Structures are given as structure tokens and as C-alpha cells.
Amino acid sequence: QVQLQESGPGLVKPSETLSLTCTVSGGSISSYYWSWIRQPPGKGLEWIGYIYHDGSTNYNPSLKSRVTISVDTSKNQFSLRLSSVTAADTAVYYCGRPMLRELPGPFDIWGQGTMVTVSS
Amino acid sequence: DMQMTQSPSSLSASVGDRVTITCRASQGISNHLAWYQHKPGTVPKLLIYAASTLQSGVPSRFSGSGSGTDFTLTISSLQPEDVATYFCQKYNSASYTFGQGTKLEIK
Numbered sequence: 001q002v003q004l005q006e007s008g009p010g011l012v013k014p015s016e017t018l019s020l021t022c023t024v025s026g027g028s029i030s031s032y033y034w035s036w037i038r039q040p041p042g043k044g045l046e047w048i049g050y051i052y053h054d055g056s057t058n059y060n061p062s063l064k065s066r067v068t069i070s071v072d073t074s075k076n077q078f079s080l081r082l083s084s085v086t087a088a089d090t091a092v093y094y095c096g097r098p099m100l101r102e103l104p105g106p107f108d109i110w111g112q113g114t115m116v117t118v119s120s
Numbered sequence: 121d122m123q124m125t126q127s128p129s130s131l132s133a134s135v136g137d138r139v140t141i142t143c144r145a146s147q148g149i150s151n152h153l154a155w156y157q158h159k160p161g162t163v164p165k166l167l168i169y170a171a172s173t174l175q176s177g178v179p180s181r182f183s184g185s186g187s188g189t190d191f192t193l194t195i196s197s198l199q200p201e202d203v204a205t206y207f208c209q210k211y212n213s214a215s216y217t218f219g220q221g222t223k224l225e226i227k
Contacts, residue, residue, distance in 0.1 A: 035216070045156075045164070045207055047216035060215065061121070094163065098211075106154035106211050108175065110163035 002027035004095045004111035012089075012118050018082040022095030022111055029053050029076045033104040036069060036080045038091040039113075046091075050104055051078055058104075085118045092116075122146055124210055126219035134227045139195040141222045143208035148188045152212050155184055155193045158221075159204045167206075168193065200226055 008020035022034070036048040049059035051069040059067045068081040082089060092115050096107035123146040133139050143153065151171040156164040166175045168184035171191055181196045195202055203226055208219040 037216075044220045045158075045209075045218040047218065050216075058215065099166070099169065104211060104216070106166055106169040106209060107164070108166045112163060 002097065002109055004097065004109060006093060006095055006111045006114040008114060008116070010115055010117060012085055012116060013120050014086055014118055015084055018080070018085050018089060018116055018118070020080045020093055020095075020114065020116070021077050022079070024076045024078075024097075029071065029073055029078065031101040032097050034071070034078045035096045035098070035104075035107065037094045037096055037107075037110075038089075039094070040088070040091040048080065048082075048093075087118050090116065090118045122149075122210060122215065122217045124208055124217050124219040126206075126208055126222050128222060129220065130223040130225070132225045132227050133198050135198055135200060137198045139198050139202075139224065141193045141206055141208075141224075143186075143191045143193070143219050145189045145191075145210055149210045149212065151187050152210055153184075153186065153191050154209045154211060155182075156207045156209065157202075157204045158207060164207065198224075198226070 003025045005023045012018045030053045033050045035050040049069050051057045066083045071078040092113040094113045095111040097109040098105040099108035125144045153171045155168040158164040172184045183194045185192050205221045205223045207221050210217045
């Protein structure tokens with residue numbers, strides 16, 4: 001059974017870059033559109049962007065100027081970098097996999113989520 | 121910019137009640153609509169996709185309907201374990217957009 005696990009620092013200083021990695025276990029990273037999603041405290045879910053195993057990406061327009069998502073197929077991992085963070089970027093960050101291969105569909109597999117706080 | 125508007129934002133109902141949550145898309149999205157259940161301390165759970173297809177393992181009291189811009193999630197008989205926040209989500213090759221969520225409580 002495929003499982004996702006987020007990892008990275010839980011505290012980031014304002015203006016710095018947030019970096020997270022999602023490790024895929026129990027299956028291959030190939031043939032899926034892998035996403036990052038976040039949820040600020042007390043607010044709704046926000047899709048950040050996705051990456052296909054070939055490295056092609058698509059980002060939320062509201063975050064596009066600050067986001068980079070990359071993939072390392074040899075490690076079965078994909079990563080998020082969000083630059084110039086502010087307190088508004090404080091959130092639980094999830095990685096997610098859609099239910100169908102080759103299509104950016106709804107997510108049936110989620111990582112457990114990792115809380116990232118932006119504070120000096 | 122695509123918007124997904126859910127209503128109500130919160131809802132209180134009694135065990136056994138029929139509960140309806142709506143989601144409206146600012147543009148037509150065919151049936152590319154999913155519903156999730158999210159309980160505190162857990163990850164979101166996919167309930168329905170393609171607007172009306174029940175995900176495997178989800179109780180049959182949950183159902184979805186709609187197409188185009190207007191969609192509905194219905195719980196036919198509310199159970200205590202259904203207390204959660206429910207999100208709709210539009211999906212396609214261009215992007216994903218979530219609704220703001222509906223918090224469901226038991227009276």
C-alpha cells in the first residue's frame with residue numbers, strides 16, 4: 001500500500017525559504033501527478049502545485065512566483081520550496097497523490113501532514 | 121480565477137437527519153468535483169469523486185449529485201461519526217480549487 005511521508009523543518013524564519021520533502025513508499029513515483037496542499041490554522045485547504053514524474057509542473061497562480069516543486073525519481077521523493085515566507089505561510093503542509101495514473105484527479109492518498117510555523 | 125463556494129459554512133443537525141451541503145463553481149467544471157471529509161488530527165478522506173461516484177469503503181448514506189456549476193453532498197441519515205469538516209474540490213489538468221469548507225456538528 002502506497003504511503004506518503006512529509007519531512008522538513010517545523011520552524012522557518014520570515015523572508016527565508018521553506019523546504020519540505022515527501023517520500024513515497026510502497027509504490028513507484030512514476031506515472032502520477034504528485035501535489036502539495038496546505039491548510040493554515042482555522043482555514044480551508046489550498047492546493048500549492050503538482051509535479052509529474054517527468055518533472056513537468058503546474059502551480060497555483062497565487063503562489064507561482066514563490067514556489068518550486070521538484071522530483072527525485074531515484075529516491076522516490078518530491079520536494080517543495082516556498083521562498084520569501086511570511087506568517088501567512090504558517091500551515092499544515094500535506095503531500096497528496098491522485099487516485100488515477102496519468103491524470104491530475106482527486107486525492108485518495110495523503111501524507112499525515114507537517115506543521116510549518118513562520119516566525120522569528 | 122476559479123472559485124468554489126460552499127454553503128453553509130457551518131451546520132448543526134440531529135442524529136438521523138438528512139443533511140445537504142452545496143458547492144457552486146464560478147465556471148462550469150462538468151463533473152470534475154470531489155468531496156472530502158476532514159476530522160481534526162486526521163488527513164482528509166475522499167468520499168465522492170466525479171460528482172456522484174462513491175469512493176470504495178465509504179458508507180452508502182453519503183451521496184453526491186450535480187454537474188456544471190452546482191453540486192450537492194447529501195448525508196441521508198446523520199451519524200455521530202460524521203462530525204467533521206467537509207470540503208468540495210474541483211480538479212482538472214489546469215488546477216485544483218477547494219471550497220472553504222462546511223463544519224458539521226451534532227445538535
